[in-house]
Amino acid sequence: MAQGDPGADSFELPVTAAAPVGEDVFTVELDNWEGPLDLLLTLARRQKVDLKAISILDLVEQYLGFIAEATDMKLEIAADYLVMAAWLAYLKSGLLLPGDPDLDPSPETLALRLQLRLQRLHAMREAAARLMARDRTGRDVFVRAAPEGLRTVKKRQWTASLYDLLVSYGRVQARTAPVTHMVANRQVMTLDAALERVARLVGATIDWTRIEAFLPESYAGSLRKSALASSFLAALELARQGKVTLRQDGAFAPLYLKGGSA
């Protein structure tokens, strides 16, 4: 580790390509860097100057050298390292050749941009280090390992309205009270009355006559229905006695009566 630069390297980096010690020891580990910018920053920091005073040209040289060596070692180099290398080669030529005033952006601007980016990454890296050095919970300061804990207990709050209560009682009462069927006082035609009427009227008819014709004209509504039912029963009784003949052509078809037995 860091044999080529004993004691002078304050970074936690392994041997870098810039410090070859011999073919056997020399290792290039691109995996050590999180991308080209990271590698560039590492190289820049090796110059041990303020990033604002860094020589971009020198930095470019180092990067290109690094990639060239890695290529010689036939190491696989991620595409973005190569893209950066190409871009830096372009930047290098731009910086070294006499300025072309029409070039936009100018190589100087590109170089400045790279410098600013390196400053920002460097600043964040320093900030992270300072953050990690703070008194961290669980390492430097401790909270209670076994707090009692605070609990929220849900308490059921039952609600019901008086209306609900009364409806319920009504429901219970209605359900369980003995079911007494109150028949409303209503007019009916008794079987006796119907017997007497049908017997009397049928004697006077010779032709088939519908049963409805035997009902009193004035009866209507439920009274009429009652009269129909009673008259039907009366007709059955008279037929049994042989005083009436019934005829019906089909189920629910009109019912005809005629005096005398068939």
Added chain:
Amino acid sequence: MSASAGDAPDDFERAVEAAVFAADAPMSPAEIAAYVGDGPVGDALAAIAQRHAGHGIELVERGGRWHFQTAADLAHLLRRERDEPRKLTRAGLEVLAIIAYHEPVSRAEIESIRGVQTARGTLDVLMEAGWIRPAGRRDVPGRPIIYRTTPDFLTHFGLESRKDLPGIDDLKAAGLLDPVDDALEDALEDAIGNDELTRAELVKDGETE
């Protein structure tokens, strides 16, 4: 014993306090010393306990081991109750109504009025709500517990007294009986000649919760 409480705290005492605080179980003086080094652990513990006495946190000893805990009289603060409104079930309402109209009343009597069995939980819920309470035992074989409504019941339903509960006739006049009555008759008509169905319908009512 540290002479002057409230003065500049001594470092050993601070260390003991921090160690006991951060521990995940009560610690004996020997265990504490393993963290903070040798020193008058006992004196430090006594001084810390004294300093916290009467405040929200207490340093207490249990079987030779020390730990911090919330002051016992403040334990009620550690639980916060939040009301969660729940509507009484139909069965609950019916049982409550029966108790209100017929009190004092036993469970068997409630069941005979309702025509269905009453789940144990129904009475529990009503007691939890604070609306009914056991009121002794009926002096009959088996000595069943009888239930009454509580003053909270009156308060919740906005009643001055039980006499404010409308009578059966009032309920009928208010139409509170009729709609149910009709519905029941319809059901009976549908089910005529099918006694089993009627029975099943009636029992299903209410207790299915």
Added chain:
Amino acid sequence: MSASAGDAPDDFERAVEAAVFAADAPMSPAEIAAYVGDGPVGDALAAIAQRHAGHGIELVERGGRWHFQTAADLAHLLRRERDEPRKLTRAGLEVLAIIAYHEPVSRAEIESIRGVQTARGTLDVLMEAGWIRPAGRRDVPGRPIIYRTTPDFLTHFGLESRKDLPGIDDLKAAGLLDPVDDALEDALEDAIGNDELTRAELVKDGETE
């Protein structure tokens, strides 16, 4: 502010102390009030913090939430080898710092600073640690998700607020938290009419080595 420290503790202050002490996470004054009832929570917290100051346990505020912890200078006594706090990769560290110092910030913005794509797992690890969270979307094409740090982040690193982030004022003053493009414009304006100097500076052959 409590007039006389060390006197008979007032009940409200005791309750606040107990609630914060018993809680298993830092609590905001509103959360504390939910347990102890309404009252001068802020005053009580200040009084409690003052009473504990300099002792082994301290009451501290982190992002508007309060909790007790051991005094930082006692770390050497309490440090436990076995439970090392989460160790972050270098990528994780950088991403965390970038989010903390720039928040809210999108993934693309993080990548523009680091110059490399951020592995999916890096943000996941930080979210799992509870230190960052998604905080909506940036109102630009693509509507990228933006990230922020959490209150737990402040707690873990002992920061009262983001203003306490180490060196944040200097970084701001130096423009190092501004986007590169802005900084570039500023720098170019400064350098106008002095092209040669800029060029010389940049090409300067690392003689400071």
